[in-house]
Amino acid sequence: MATETIVPNLVQMSDFKGRVDPDWCPGCGDFGVLAAVQKALVELQIPNHQVATISGIGCSSNFPGFIETYGMHTLHGRSLPVATGMKMANHAMTVLATGGDGDGFGIGCGHFIHSMRRNVDLTYIVMDNQIYGLTTGQTSPTSRIGMKTKSAPFGNVEGPLNPISLALAAGATFIARGFSAEQKHLTELIKQGIQHKGFSFIQVFSPCVTYNKDNTFQWFRPRVKKLEDDPSYDSSDWVMAAERALLWGDEIPIGKFFERNDIPALHESEPVLANAPLVAQDIRMSKAAAQSFIDELM
């Protein structure tokens, strides 16, 4: 019998092209994030049917509609529990959660914290534009003090949340920050996040060109400094990460803040999932299990 070499179909950018073009405003930071995610998946050669992209609600949460994968456009703030359920029921899938700062740090913040402590094997990409865009420009949990918005016309008096510090405190095992305009760098972070076994959180500065006149591309560009360019930086050092996370001003670090690989991902800790993904298991229990449940009651 002749030996046959099977050449797999290579995963290409076109596999991930959505059915409709994104309806984000021209120049929106989210375009860069979409391209980086598509590139990361191609570079990792993950076929589109093995990927689930799950979002909440908001401009950036329209993401699953613009990428060809198994997508879910859920409720405002609820991408993470839905993504967790999906991952736990089928851990063979690569599960991405995508959304914005209002969705993830505002209405969904409780789920954000608990997903990190659980170390669910998800990659959570938050397109942070420090404003509510789809509701036409209100203050967000990452809006700076003094920022004038439609819901704070005389200036925001509430301090912003620090997502990197929060993620460190909540026990996330992979924490990074990217910038939408730094394509190659962002793609690399997303690739690392997907490959990381456990919860990977990637905050991405993704400027809103319509409603945020403070934190623009021009504002970020001279400020962002890559942690990878600093040879003294050690991303396995939690304390060092916690210190750098506080930097905000003339210098704002981007890159991989922190990673640890000594904690099992949630699905790896579950004996029930040891042999096969839940969805691939027999829907019927064993006769012995059923009998033992009845015997216990007699």
Added chain:
Amino acid sequence: MRQSFTLAIGGAAGQGVATPGDIFAKIFSRRGLHLNAYNAYQSIIRGGHTFLTIRTGPGIISNTGDTIDLIIPLNQDTMDRHLRLLTSGGAVLYNGDSIKPGEAAAGVQLCPIPVSTLADISKNKIAQNTLAIGAALSMMGIGFQALEEVLIEQFRKKEQKVIDENIAIARAGYDYAGKNFKPFAWPVPMTDTKYAVLSGNAAMAMGGAAAGVKFYSAYPMSPSTGVLHWFAEHARKANILVRQVEDEIGVINMAIGAAHAGVRAMSATSGGGFALMTEALGLSAQAEIPIVIIDCQRAGPSTGVPTKTEQGDLWQMLGASFGDYPRVIAAPLDIADCFTLIPEIFNIVDRFQCPGIVLCDLLLAEGRLSVDPKVLDFFPPIDRGELITSNGTADHEPYLRYKITESGVSPRVIPGVPGHTHVVSSDEHDEDGVLISDEYTNAHKRRAMMEKRMRKEQGIAASVPAPKLLGPAEADVTLIGWGSTYGVIDEACEMLRDSGVSVNHLPIRWLVPLHGDEILKLLKNAKLTIVVENNFSGQFARYLRSETSFVADGHIRKYDGEPFMPHHIVEAVKEQLAGKTALSVPTHEVMV
């Protein structure tokens, strides 16, 4: 009159009321006796008052009845509250060293046990309880061996010395009662059948496991927490994944994620937790991802009375989440039905890709019932509906997740299958999942998609049986109830018939779809219709009226937190038959 015997044990929380209850339940059910048990308790871990009633007999015991034959008060408070429940022929067994009996009705046997003489209470803190169990069984005429077997099981994790000591104490109580107290004229013959004893919460969990639930998520909330406990303890044996989640919003969204991945997912909660879930209930309907949510109702509103029962959540279920969408709501009729209903509702929600709600309540969730083990069918029919699990041919037609069909059901694909990627969405969408809610708003497509979803209601209605009248087709009184009142109404009917009143009973199990036309046919010749329900406003009576224009003649409502007793219904029916009132509100006679 049903042949039965009722005993009750009361004390402070933490005094050990539950263990004697379990021991009696095991002894009765293994000797072929049916039983029904209900624990009236308070939201307190130590102290307060808890009162467990166990009624047993040779036939099905559908409720805990009206009378008590034997009370075992573990403290003075219980003696003071409950002694007056006993009538001639009844008995009270108590620690004669520390509890004083007070005024008892004529013919009530006072049975003080000299606890400190019979056991060393400094060494064995539960000696009082164990002596009482032994004494009670002696008075009921049940041989000591039955108790010995159960005690060995109860203490099997302890060393032999502990087992021997407790058996000796039980024996001392048994013998003392034999010499000093008058035995009951035991009215209940034993049979050879053995019954399983379980709570509604365990029944719903096991029903879920039988239905093939692979993912169970929950947040602890009384009185639904027992479902979580069962799953947590048994899940690994049945390969079920259990998650305790940070809140009920997370609970239902996680279940939806798991269900979308292709497994059967379920959650249980109570009214407050359900309120948090309602937005996502609409997601289940809109994205067409089937899930089952159990609501174990407790007395509301708000935190309400967490340890007391009510049927006050019906309208919350009917109106849960905004917008119109197909849903299924069913209320189990008894604890055995808590088991059998779950596989049934899962088959319906899987076939019609919509949310299903099981409307249980504390009475069933935390009550206990003897059930023939044959009823607990762990391998019921499973129908997962139209599900695509493999790619089939490479040249299949482009997959449309929300394909417009005559039935309204669009075949669902398990994510991971090649060639079928798509987006499911909480936004309105087109057949292929592309949003038509914002930029692409399209009135015609929106209407078509709405009608597609709502067409599923016809299929659902055809899959659910219409309710049936129990008793004679024609009667002077027709009692209408739903869910957990089934058992107590059934016995009230029997008592009314014994006293010469002709009565029949219409129990409602499927609330949505209701089958209003069939109900109207059944009620066409009814003379006096009375709706019996555990709430203030007559939620089911109002629902029946809204769906069918049928206006009931009378109402029996109870909203004090305790379940109906048969005499509450019997007396109310009699006063309504006499034309005294059209609304009876019985109140519990004893403070529990």
